[in-house]
Amino acid sequence: VTRAGLSSTRRPLLARTHVQGRVYNFLERPTGWKCFVYHFAVFLIVLVCLIFSVLSTIEQYAALATGTLFWMEIVLVVFFGTEYVVRLWSAGCRSKYVGLWGRLRFARKPISIIDLIVVVASMVVLCVGSKGQVFATSAIRGIRFLQILRMLHVDRQGGTWRLLGSVVFIHRQELITTLYIGFLGLIFSSYFV
Numbered sequence: 001v002t003r004a005g006l007s008s009t010r011r012p013l014l015a016r017t018h019v020q021g022r023v024y025n026f027l028e029r030p031t032g033w034k035c036f037v038y039h040f041a042v043f044l045i046v047l048v049c050l051i052f053s054v055l056s057t058i059e060q061y062a063a064l065a066t067g068t069l070f071w072m073e074i075v076l077v078v079f080f081g082t083e084y085v086v087r088l089w090s091a092g093c094r095s096k097y098v099g100l101w102g103r104l105r106f107a108r109k110p111i112s113i114i115d116l117i118v119v120v121a122s123m124v125v126l127c128v129g130s131k132g133q134v135f136a137t138s139a140i141r142g143i144r145f146l147q148i149l150r151m152l153h154v155d156r157q158g159g160t161w162r163l164l165g166s167v168v169f170i171h172r173q174e175l176i177t178t179l180y181i182g183f184l185g186l187i188f189s190s191y192f193v
Contacts, residue, residue: 021093023086028090045072045076045079049073052068056069080115081119084115
């Protein structure tokens with residue numbers, strides 16, 4: 001094998017790894033205005049879908065909201081399913097996520113599990129909810145509650161949750177004291193009712 005032949009076989013591999021890295025950084029470590037626009041657009045789509053989901057439970061708006069919501073759900077299931085597969089593929093650029101076991105390690109991350117739950121819950125809502133009375137049963141509404149987890153999709157880095165956790169941890173004694181006093185107040189006031 002000549003040196004030229006060896007370098008030409010490496011080039012596609014390096015290009016693929018480069019593309020994987022760029023896609024991974026775009027989806028998992030967003031920086032720059034393009035990433036902001038993409039993730040903000042995803043947030044708006046999820047928010048609009050959530051609003052239509054609420055409107056579908058109000059009789060006055062049910063007809064319009066249900067039809068629109070059905071098509072939005074299809075688009076979101078395809079979009080989030082595709083994005084999940086692309087995230088799994090692009091995770092291979094990181095050394096700890098290389099290969100099948102690495103991809104499974106990536107899929108076991110809490111945010112990846114949430115993404116998978118959202119996609120599966122959306123598919124269940126579409127399959128079950130599209131037969132007969134659309135999105136009406138309480139079981140379907142319970143599954144639809146899981147779709148609120150889509151809002152967590154926006155904060156993939158978990159910065160907000162880390163901040164909240166650190167504040168709760170720092171002020172845990174005050175919170176426990178407040179909880180205890182509130183519990184005592186509830187018990188005390190229940191005797192007067």
